Amino acid sequence: MKQRDDWHLTDALHYEHGRGDPFAAAVRATRMPMVITDPAEDDNPIVFCNVAFQALTGYSRGEIVGRNCRFLQGPDTDPAAVAKVRQAIAEGHDIDIDLLNYRKDGTTFWNALYLSPVRDAQGVIRFFFASQLDVTERVEAQKIIDHQKKLVEQEVERRTADLRAALEAKTILLHEVDHRVKNNLTMIGSLLRLQVRAIDDPAIATKLDSMLERVDALAVVHRQLYQSSDIAKFDIGTFTENLTHDVVGSSGRTDITLHIEAQPLFVDAAHASALGLIVNEILFNAIKHGFANGRSGTLSVLVENGEERGIVKICDDGPGLPSKQRTKSIGTALITRLARQAGAEATWSDNEPGTCVTITFPAKD
Amino acid sequence: MPNKLRVLIVEDEMLLAMDIEALVEDCGHRVSAQVGSLDEFEELPTALAPELAFVDVHLARGSSGLDVCRRATMRWPRCLVVFLTANVSKIPPDYCGGHGVIAKPFSHSGMVNAIDFLAHAINGPGVDQPRPAALIPSPRLKQMLEASQS
Numbered sequence: 074m075k076q077r078d079d080w081h082l083t084d085a086l087h088y089e090h091g092r093g094d095p096f097a098a099a100v101r102a103t104r105m106p107m108v109i110t111d112p113a114e115d116d117n118p119i120v121f122c123n124v125a126f127q128a129l130t131g132y133s134r135g136e137i138v139g140r141n142c143r144f145l146q147g148p149d150t151d152p153a154a155v156a157k158v159r160q161a162i163a164e165g166h167d168i169d170i171d172l173l174n175y176r177k178d179g180t181t182f183w184n185a186l187y188l189s190p191v192r193d194a195q196g197v198i199r200f201f202f203a204s205q206l207d208v209t210e211r212v213e214a215q216k217i218i219d220h221q222k223k224l225v226e227q228e229v230e231r232r233t234a235d236l237r238a239a240l241e242a243k244t245i246l247l248h249e250v251d252h253r254v255k256n257n258l259t260m261i262g263s264l265l266r267l268q269v270r271a272i273d274d275p276a277i278a279t280k281l282d283s284m285l286e287r288v289d290a291l292a293v294v295h296r297q298l299y300q301s302s303d304i305a306k307f308d309i310g311t312f313t314e315n316l317t318h319d320v321v322g323s324s325g326r327t328d329i330t331l332h333i334e335a336q337p338l339f340v341d342a343a344h345a346s347a348l349g350l351i352v353n354e355i356l357f358n359a360i361k362h363g364f365a366n367g368r369s370g371t372l373s374v375l376v377e378n379g380e381e382r383g384i385v386k387i388c389d390d391g392p393g394l395p396s397k398q399r400t401k402s403i404g405t406a407l408i409t410r411l412a413r414q415a416g417a418e419a420t421w422s423d424n425e426p427g428t429c430v431t432i433t434f435p436a437k438d
Numbered sequence: 439m440p441n442k443l444r445v446l447i448v449e450d451e452m453l454l455a456m457d458i459e460a461l462v463e464d465c466g467h468r469v470s471a472q473v474g475s476l477d478e479f480e481e482l483p484t485a486l487a488p489e490l491a492f493v494d495v496h497l498a499r500g501s502s503g504l505d506v507c508r509r510a511t512m513r514w515p516r517c518l519v520v521f522l523t524a525n526v527s528k529i530p531p532d533y534c535g536g537h538g539v540i541a542k543p544f545s546h547s548g549m550v551n552a553i554d555f556l557a558h559a560i561n562g563p564g565v566d567q568p569r570p571a572a573l574i575p576s577p578r579l580k581q582m583l584e585a586s587q588s
Contacts, residue, residue, distance in 0.1 A: 255524035256451075258543035263457035266546060270460060289545035293572075296541050300526065315571035316547075322554075322570065323547035 106130075106205040108142065109191075112198055116141045117162065120200075129207055131177035142203065145184070147175035158188065165190050165198050171212060174205075183212035251299065258292045283357065283404075290316065290353035294345050307345035310338040310376040313352050313385055317374050320356050328369035329360070335376035338383045340434060344415035348432070351411050351419070354404040355387045355430045363389025363427055370427070383434040390427035441561050443467040446488035448506050449522065450474035450498035458492055458522070461546070465553045476501035479509070488517050489560050490553075493536070495523040504534045511535040518556055520573070533576035540572050548572030562586060 100107055106126035108119045122137045130137070130145060146155060150173045161168035167189035174184040185206040190198040265285040272278045297312055298304055314335040321329055340348060364370050368391060375386040412419040412432055422429045445462045447469055449455040459469045470486055473479045475498040491510055495503040507519045511534075519536040521529055526541050533539070540552055551570035558567065559582065569575065575583065
């Protein structure tokens with residue numbers, strides 16, 4: 074009780090000069106607005122306020138002392154924040170919170186309130202000490218930041234949605250184009266097959282058949298590409314093995330023995346069509362010239378993926394093709410030039426008897 | 439030469455239907471009917487009893503070859519149904535009860551080998567030739583082939 078009386082004493086007698094208790098003098102003179110309330114009195118009224126508090130709120134000492142702090146609240150003060158302060162007082166612990174308060178002239182300010190109980194030696198709460206700080210600028214700045222952050226987030230969301238829509242459109246377009254490529258390749262093959270059937274001249278039919286085989290080879294390349302997991306790579310080994318089985322099987326030539334040793338050999342998908350055509354030409358040349366007129370024999374296919382180079386080697390054991398005849402055939406020209414285009418090299422050698430064609434790929438870097 | 443098969447073609451692109459018909463006939467089989475949509479398929483007499491059906495996935499008037507496959511396998515339980523499509527990924531894992539798929543664009547040799555292989559599977563007793571790469575078998579066809587080998 075004595076301590077409490079001291080406050081009143083210093084307040085009454087030494088307010089103007091800051092005399093008496095040096096701590097009390099410091100509290101009076103500080104620029105930090107402060108109040109002290111007395112919970113022992115009815116409605117926990119303010120029993121002390123310093124000059125800085127008066128300057129902040131616009132009220133005079135006489136208008137402040139004896140009132141509960143709630144007189145600073147107004148219509149826009151957050152009731153939830155007020156409830157928290159009330160709860161802290163009721164439970165006797167300190168609290169740090171931002172409140173919207175009102176000055177005497179009705180203007181508002183953001184009050185960073187720090188409130189703590191002051192206990193005596195027995196632990197009984199004798200006073201509440203509250204410091205206030207006008208943080209309107211900080212709160213307003215935070216509000217602006219929050220608002221701008223929200224705007225930026227909305228903008229990011231909008232642009233992300235745009236990008237997603239664009240990607241979706243591109244994906245649909247890609248599928249559509251891919252689908253058209255497949256359908257067109259299918260139709261070209263069907264058109265050629267129907268045309269071949271309608272041609273009476275065997276020489277023309279044979280030429281058209283070769284064309285059909287080439288279109289078919291391109292179709293098989295395309296199919297293998299879009300069915301593989303990595304569309305940037307093309308496995309010429311698997312392709313060669315499958316195409317060999319297919320063309321020999323469908324030719325009805327049960328007299329041709331197949332000897333196939335094919336490792337997977339991956340090449341750049343950009344060269345897939347060229348290499349597919351090359352393998353097709355070599356296979357059909359072997360069947361038509363190496364095993365001409367029903368001559369039986371062995372067709373050997375070797376695909377090796379070596380460390381220094383990859384090779385595709387296709388050999389027949391037929392009579393072989395004279396070099397003069399080779400230069401005339403479009404097949405040979407196709408093989409040579411397409412190999413060059415694909416960064417590979419085509420070489421012919423004697424299989425004694427028969428012919429070997431070897432496509433050599435340089436090692437990848 | 440295996441027995442002549444009765445083959446059904448379900449394809450709405452006439453050019454492809456004509457080509458497949460010719461391929462089937464070149465292999466020594468007979469095309470019993472060709473339809474381009476689910477409606478036309480429904481009108482086929484049950485007595486048609488095809489042993490092999492080639493079915494496109496996208497059919498005329500917005501109908502689906504997947505539905506054709508489901509009904510075909512119910513109507514004719516002994517019929518092998520093979521999809522012919524550029525949309526292999528649209529086929530569900532159970533193939534709607536079907537037996538396999540040949541991806542478009544197909545090649546002449548790939549088709550001929552697949553038809554021969556399927557004819558052997560249908561006529562039995564066992565299939566000794568290797569499965570052509572062009573024909574992707576369904577789990578159901580794989581089971582059938584394994585059963586016929588053992």
